[in-house]
Amino acid sequence: MSYLNQVGSTTPLSVGVYMPPDIPQSFRVYSENVLAQLSPFGIKPLPFDSVGTLPRNADVLWDIRSGGGNPPPDFLVGMDTPPLVVTIHGLAPISLKGWEYFTGLKDKLLAKHYARGKQRKWVHIRHRIHSVIAVSNFTKNEAIAFTGISADRFVVCHHGVDSKIFRPTSGAKTESYFFHVSNDEPRKNIHRIVNVFIRLRRKYPVELVLKLPREALSKYQGIEGVRVITGYLNSEELAELYRNALAFVFPSLYEGFGMPILEAMSCGCPVITSNVSACPEVADQAALIVDPRSEEELETAMAAFCNEENLYTRLASAGLQRSKHFSWVSSATCHARVFFLAAQSLR
Template sequence: MRIALNARILQAPRTGIGHYVAELVGALAREPDVELSLFHGWGWSSALPKAAMPGYSRLTPLLRQIPGAYQARRWLEQKRFDKGHTQPIDLYHEPSLWPLSFDGPTVITLHDLTHLHYPETQPAARLREIERRLADGVQRAKLILVDSQFIADEAQLHFGLPAERFVVAPLGVASRFHPRAPESIDTVLKAHGVDAGEYFLCVGTLEPRKNLTLALRAHARLPHAIRQRYPLLIVGMAGWQREQFSEELHQALASGHVCLLGYLPDEHVAQLLAGARALIFPSLYEGFGLPVLEAMACGTPVVLARRSAMPEVAGAAGNYIEPDDPDGLRDAMRRLIDDQAHWQACSDAGLQQARMFSWERCAQVTARAYRQAMGG
């Protein structure tokens, strides 16, 4: 099968969907009947880009201010998509929101419906494009891949489509996420002023949907001595409308017990996850929640809200809290400090839960969806 896969998102610094594309492409390469051609927005390649496009983070905010920029870029991409590939394509896979036009069978991946629940997390121009194109793309797709059963159920209801149009392909965990001895991660941890097992970690784009204010409030309610010994580190890029909670964040940063690390290399994130006392993930809405799986694969306990798809990922290994209860989160954090037996049980349960997920399995389900969409 000759598959065209839109990999344009890899021009940007990699967050959830970017990691999905990169890992899926690598795993699909081991499927014997799958031959991938990757479209990068301006051309075609058989290889993944090694890094984000230079200047991407500075270019994107400028595009938001130019009227019609999204439509113009879309028009150019469609032209290059139509003319750039050198061999016939059997199927087109769009892994991120709305697909380009294609005469043959199309498969799309619908990761979530964030734009419906939290439209404020999208720039206005981009939100209009999503609303204009996504419904049409979903209707045109032969099959719709989703990361979780939660999203399958939600999308069936919203778009009015039968269950057989959806294929649940749970995400996997990259090999860099595994338990590590403290001495093997000491250099990275020391660069951020922490020791193994003596900090809490949040991973995610800084935007209101991630509910990071709950983590800030809960951490601030710990005794001063504990906050000093167990700081809260936040890893992630600034998101759309970060200013909605910037005052509280600035106050937390000024305390000296919260550190905003920004966007870090993948290997550094993996090492920080492996060394954390726990991952704090109070997000209000996720189509999957990849950092939860990655933390568990490192043997790191996870504290998370029992919302959306996250219970499918964490299962019985999760320490669940209410997303509006800072005292409950504080108590969960305190127990993971004080009760070593509980910490160890959570670590062991997370490792066992993480073994249920792999990119190989995700690729196998995806390849079967390709065959089904092509009538096989």
């Protein structure tokens, strides 16, 4: 059976893909991987970055970048525009306390005000959105409550992972370091990771490798045993850091999906992650799950990798098996169904 038959259509489809230049890197990775798998469905992407380049002849419009509770821009929800599909990646600044998401004092104090403004906009435009793609069941449930959009217009399309790049090592692991990669936002919980590591370092000869933005270097530089990588890494280089790590430490306070969890597992790297947001949905039973606000729980989990010889092997195997439940082909199939249904709404 062809991909087109699987999604219930044989009619070629043009999808206008809204991709402004300032989208976060994780959104770009997501969209590029989905788009790379859409051609077998007869879908032609038409990327655009502003109202001036909006392809009004497209069958469907797709806003890939609704993160942080941000609604689509006004020009995507006009009365004369094609049906709109929106991907919601998460609502971190809505769900977290201001100080757990923002860094500036003004933003921390105005967090609830920002949230109310976004919610009013969603409620105002909700009837002009055909479908919402949520990247996890967790995000779906949060977004239904926040946006006022009915549940029957939501579809969960999990992310995938490129197993050709994010693959296990063929040789023996030779290094003993804990690894973390993120954008250094407060919700990523790096201060707790470092606090725990400093205590752990007094007992065990381990290191902590942090892949962070360049501006984060001064925060952690000079701490014994901590190595901060700030330069650009391609996917192969990132995968190598996962593969050689003792464990990937990701006790995030909030993730709409948590793609690094999946990348680490696909590399055969054991994972320590949170019991909140979408983290347990992605990790399932294949990781050590901790309360991200408890340094005691995090320390116990990290110390376990220094004390229990079989823990690495057991969780590396479990994580690898878990990662096989996710693929970009499956994700693209899910997206294609949504696009075709949106296009059919005008026929």
